[in-house]
Structures are given as structure tokens and as C-alpha cells.
Amino acid sequence: MTWVAEAAGSAYGVHNLPYGVFRSAGRSPRIGVRVGDFVLDLDGAEAAGLVLAGDALRQPTLNAFLALGRAQWTTVRTRIVELLTAEEHRAAVQPLLVPLDQVELVLPFEVGDYVDFYSSEHHASNVGQIFRPGGQSLLPNWRHLPVGYHGRAGTVVASGTPVVRPMGQRNTPDGPVYGPSTRLDIEAEVGFVVGVPSPLGGRVGVDDFAAHVFGVVLLNDWSARDIQAWEYQPLGPFLGKSFCTSISPWVVPLEALADAWVPAPAQEPAVLDYLRDVPHLGLDLRLTVDWNGTRVSEPPFAGMYWTPAQQLAHLTVNGAALRTGDLYASGTVSGPRRDQVGSFLELTWGGAEKVLLADGSTRTFLADGDTVTIGATAPGPDGTTVGLGEVVGTIAPARPD
Amino acid sequence: MTWVAEAAGSAYGVHNLPYGVFRSAGRSPRIGVRVGDFVLDLDGAEAAGLVLAGDALRQPTLNAFLALGRAQWTTVRTRIVELLTAEEHRAAVQPLLVPLDQVELVLPFEVGDYVDFYSSEHHASNVGQIFRPGGQSLLPNWRHLPVGYHGRAGTVVASGTPVVRPMGQRNTPDGPVYGPSTRLDIEAEVGFVVGVPSPLGGRVGVDDFAAHVFGVVLLNDWSARDIQAWEYQPLGPFLGKSFCTSISPWVVPLEALADAWVPAPAQEPAVLDYLRDVPHLGLDLRLTVDWNGTRVSEPPFAGMYWTPAQQLAHLTVNGAALRTGDLYASGTVSGPRRDQVGSFLELTWGGAEKVLLADGSTRTFLADGDTVTIGATAPGPDGTTVGLGEVVGTIAPARPD
Structure with a gap:
């Protein structure tokens, strides 16, 4: 005590x-x-x-x-x-x-490279259905490798930093226009902080996760869906994400999460050897998403299809070096139910269904002045709870000039 | 003198x-x-x-x-x-x-964020034809914005660093397999080095290029085409690129290139205001690509569709901050002719046509031990020539373990 x-x-x-x-x-x-x-x-x-x-x-x-x-x-x-x-x-x-x-x-550490995965099956298939109605909800590669991409490390900021609504280009039936994003969204994620580097040309296997990763943060990968939808083919998201990524101020060490490991969902088809983690474990982190104080979602991290150890093994399988301060995020955490999704894109099903907040107002995407708070807890030893702090951001108006 | x-x-x-x-x-x-x-x-x-x-x-x-x-x-x-x-x-x-x-x-500077554009119309339409035969060679967004994405800053290395053939996952008719990349390629590019930072939420307009950019390097964005083809949907290239990006050791200051500015290709349709650079100028850099000493291509940088000033304005239009050491690259430089392309994917048209080297051997993609040298010159004052040095790399065998 x-x-x-x-x-x-x-x-x-x-x-x-x-x-x-x-x-x-x-x-x-x-x-x-x-x-x-x-x-x-x-x-x-x-x-x-x-x-x-x-x-x-x-x-x-x-x-x-x-x-x-x-x-x-x-x-x-x-x-x-x-x-x-x-x-x-x-x-x-x-x-x-x-x-x-x-x-x-x-900001607790200087970020090396920032990688964002896409490891919730529910999120990936929701997004697939919303963006490619009638098409495949999961692309053919999704169950074979943890899909990911590099984000902008220089715009990772501390919780509380105002999120300026981005200007940018979006498409309309009359052609592309320039203006403030009209579909500003969140992505509730969990980030893993790399401590120990690895050499260029080397690899970090699934069993070496704990030797390299120090701990965990909460992460909000703010997303401008209109900018993203127009720009992302064929090279992926760029300006729709790079204006701001917020992280929680407290890095929770892996030691504190020793009691939070749980079996991860079974993977079918079987993964290639370099991705086979035995035991195949995820973290039982229970996220919360509050929109102007109204609890709108409780995304369960335990249900993520790809585990943090698999993500790290994949990230380095090509010989990519790790640096101290590298940050890799899980991708949006969404569970199977509508009240478990980690983005407003999903919560409003592409903006089609309004969300009622406690003050009686409704929303589809974020309005100027809105505040979003993502929190999480995990089971600790002897019935205790481990807090992961919060990542908070308030939307500031666009700066047109 | x-x-x-x-x-x-x-x-x-x-x-x-x-x-x-x-x-x-x-x-x-x-x-x-x-x-x-x-x-x-x-x-x-x-x-x-x-x-x-x-x-x-x-x-x-x-x-x-x-x-x-x-x-x-x-x-x-x-x-x-x-x-x-x-x-x-x-x-x-x-x-x-x-x-x-x-x-x-x-390595002459510590790289902040690394962004790679895709600004050669010839390259983008060649790749479109090779990867999406029968489809659109240019996607609908391509003439409206300089398509780009973030690469891995931590694997940008100095010229001469051995390029270890990456291991990774590729798809086959029998399903995904793991092994050394079988389609290892180059991308001959020009990189721009940011000196003066800009604040988060601010923007760097087309007219502010020279206030922020210090100079130019040559860049080889080594690419594993088999890994890339399988992984890149929907979030873009990741491990197919992140194993190594080489840059030339000499950063040529913009002052040395004052005589190299030439009118860039006309843009049709007209671009949105934030991308309108007047005058609309590119750099007359004349690249060379040598494969084991055989000159296989001379890509002309002057023909790039999007200019460096437009790329920088686009990169920051959403309020993304610049940091000292940020590096953004042009994307593969390809001219209209087959002997002007900046990748072997194009030179061999997807691996279908062999290249004959001076020693009598033939190639489609890179073999272990191969050396690629990318050089460039530009017109200088009073009939002089400005050298941009070289970026060189030799392929080392994969490390299977």
C-alpha cells in the first residue's frame, strides 16, 4: 500500500x-x-x-x-x-x-515514425460498406496481413491541443472545391510506444514485442472524411489525417497491463508463420468516447483482429528499422455494436443517422467548439483498475485566409 | 574565379x-x-x-x-x-x-517527416496501365491535386548504404506467401529539403516555397513491387517502400539552381486557387539512371506536372506543420519515352520486357549485387553546369532467418 x-x-x-x-x-x-x-x-x-x-x-x-x-x-x-x-x-x-x-x-516523447494500422474487423468492414456499398466489405488482403500506413509524426500533439478544422479539397457533383472540411471525425485508437530501437535490415519477431515496446497511449486520429475520400486513391490517406493526431499524456507501461492480456479473436485463415503469435493475445482495454459530455460509444479493444505483437512483426518484417519514440496505432477500435464504434463515420453510418447529445442538439460530424474525450481502463492486479488517462480535443474554427 | x-x-x-x-x-x-x-x-x-x-x-x-x-x-x-x-x-x-x-x-540531415508525391503524369499513367490494364490510366483526382503520402523517415539513408532485399508477403495464385521480394525496383526522384518550420494550423502558400525550402537532393525510393501490389489497398504503400530510401549526400541549395527554373507543363483543367503558382515553374534537372554501369534512362525533371511549390502548398493546406529536416520527394520522374522512365517497372513494362546490360546480361527487376546510380545535372549561370551528385545503392541478399 x-x-x-x-x-x-x-x-x-x-x-x-x-x-x-x-x-x-x-x-x-x-x-x-x-x-x-x-x-x-x-x-x-x-x-x-x-x-x-x-x-x-x-x-x-x-x-x-x-x-x-x-x-x-x-x-x-x-x-x-x-x-x-x-x-x-x-x-x-x-x-x-x-x-x-x-x-x-x-507531449511525453518525441515521435519517431508514426504508423497507423487498420486492425478492427468491425471498423474495416463498416468503412468498406459505407465507402464501397455493394462491394466487398473487407478487401482480399485484410485477413492475411495487418494493413497499415505511415502518418505524419510532426503533427502528433498532446491531449488538449486545439484541433483546427482543416481546409482542403473535396469533390462535389460540380467538381472539386476548396474549403473547410465538412465531415470532421474522430478515430478512437490505442497507440504503442517503441522504446528499444532495431537495426535497418533486422526484424522484430512476434516474440520480441515486450523487448521493444515500452507502453501504451490513447490516440485520436482526427480525420477529415471529405478530404480523405477524394485524395486517398491510389496512395492512401494523406491530408485527411495529417492535420492533427492527439495522444493521451500518460504512457502506461506494459508492466501495468500484465493482467489485461486476453485471448485475441481466432484468425481464419491461418496467418503466415512470421505473424503467428503463441499465445495469441490482445489487451482488454475498455475505451469510452464522450461527445460534448455525452457518452456515445464504448469500444472494446479486446476484440481487435490483429494483435500489437503481430503489428510490430509486420511493420519490421521488411527490415525497417525501429527508432526510440516510434509510435504505432491500432487503427480505429470498433466493436460489433453501433454503441461500440470508434468513429462518427460509423456511429452515423456515413452521416446518414443523427446522434442526439445530452443538451438536446444533434450531430453527424464534428461542429466547431465540440469536445471529444476518449478514455480507457483495463483490469489490474487483485481486482484493481488501471486508468489510461484521456485524450481530449476541442474543434477550433477553420482559418480560411 | x-x-x-x-x-x-x-x-x-x-x-x-x-x-x-x-x-x-x-x-x-x-x-x-x-x-x-x-x-x-x-x-x-x-x-x-x-x-x-x-x-x-x-x-x-x-x-x-x-x-x-x-x-x-x-x-x-x-x-x-x-x-x-x-x-x-x-x-x-x-x-x-x-x-x-x-x-x-x-546522411546530411536528420529527417523530420518524409512525404512522397506522384507528380509525373507519364509515371502515373504508365503505372495505371500496368496495374489496372483496361482501366483509367489516371485516376479522377490526379489532375486536381498532387497525390502524395507519408513514407518512413527512419529508413531514409545516405547514398552507398547497402539495400537489403526485403522479406515480405506477396500474393500468388495459390494464396499469399512469405519470402524475399522478387520484384525489387527503383524510383528515381528529386527530394526537397525543408529548412524553416511552420506552425501547426498555419499554411505555406505557393509563393512561400523559397522561404521554407533550402535545397534539393536526389532520391531513390527503393520499391518492392510484389509486396506493394498485395498490401496497398486501401491505405497505400507501406512495407513495399519502408525498407530503404536513399538520398544523395549533397544538398544543393536553391541559390545554385537559380538558372534552372523553366516553365512547367500547362495544367488543364485549371487548378484551385491555393495551387495556382504564378509563374508556374519547374526545375530543369536532367537525371540519369545507370544499372550496373549501363545507362538505361535519362528522366527529365522539367516535365513534371506538379511543381515543387504546388506540392508544398498542398502538403500544408490542411494546417500540417513543417519541421526543419522535413523531406518531400517528387515521385518517380518519368518522361514520355521509354528511355526516360524512372522505374524498372516502367522500363520493363511490368517485367514483360527484358533490359540488356553492357555485360551482356539481362534484367527485369533487380538482382542481388546489382548497383544503381542516379545522377543529375542542371544548367548553371553563364553556361556552367550544376552537379547534383549521385545516389548509389547496391542490393544485398535477403536475410531469411
């Missing part, structure tokens, strides 16, 4: 301990770990010799710490638990606890 | 002065500028106070220098020309000239 009384029973107790980067009291960004509704200042803790990580905790981003690898991640975590549970450390550590409401949380 | 006698008449005279990063005599990487067959050590020059750029030339990559912006780029260039032409500087500068054959040239 932690001596941080307020953390007892919290989804952010010492069984969780997610890492982030915060600013407070006008100081420059520092690494911290969340415990209850406090941030433990790890920069201060390392400066005081309370935890030792070769100054990796005294940096403005998590990258140096992410690069240390699993043995040192575990050592640091074990020490932090010790600091927060042994009464003898209380006097030294208590002054390093900063109330969460006194900090600003910033 | 430069006092570096060997540089007179060279495509790397003081009218060119491309920047790179080199290693020599066991020392760590330093910034240099090429003059004739020498590298002028700019790290040494700044250390000696011969050129001043706030220590931006004393870094292991060009990024800090790229971030300085056009006014300082011009100041530094003017000063380097002075150092290399005024006899009074000879005694101080000559010791800083390192023969090119004594240096190793490394």
Missing part, C-alpha cells in the same frame, strides 16, 4: 504508474509519474539520488528513458514503487509530489 | 557549393561544402572564425543551419564564395580543404 493516501483505490495507484512530461510553476518540462491525483517529479527524484537512471529521467522528453530497455524500465519501476510505499521514504518524496491540477501535461 | 584551380570548369565550382556532412581521419561527422573534388570543412572554418553562423556549422547534421532561414543561408553562401575566390583567404582556407576521396559522406 502506498503512503500517498489519496492514491488508494485509484486507477492510478502504484499498480499503474504511467509516465508523462509536465510543466509547473513556470519551469521547463520535466518527467513525472502519476500516482493518484499527483505527479511525482522524477527529475527532482533523480537529482536527489532517490532513483537512478543515468540522467535519463532528467530530460525534457521520455526518449532517453524509453531507450534504456526492459531491464532498466523494471528497475526504475520497482524503485518508484518502493519510494511510494515504504514509509521511510515519505519525508524525502512527499515534497516531490505535485498536484495534478497544478501542472500542464505536454 | 576560385583559387581552387581544380574546381574551375567543374559542375561543383563556386556557382554550386552543395552542403553535406562528412567523416574523415577517424573524426566525428562535420559539415562541409563541396568545391571541385574537395570538401571545405565548415566546422573548421567556423571554429577559425572564417565564417559565422552562430555555431550552426559546428553540428553533426545540417539541421541547425537549415533552420536559420534564407537571409542567413545567403550570408553564409556569399561568405563561402568570398573565401574560395579572394586570394587573400587562400592561406587560411586551403588547410581546410579535404580531398573528396578521403572522406565518407553520411
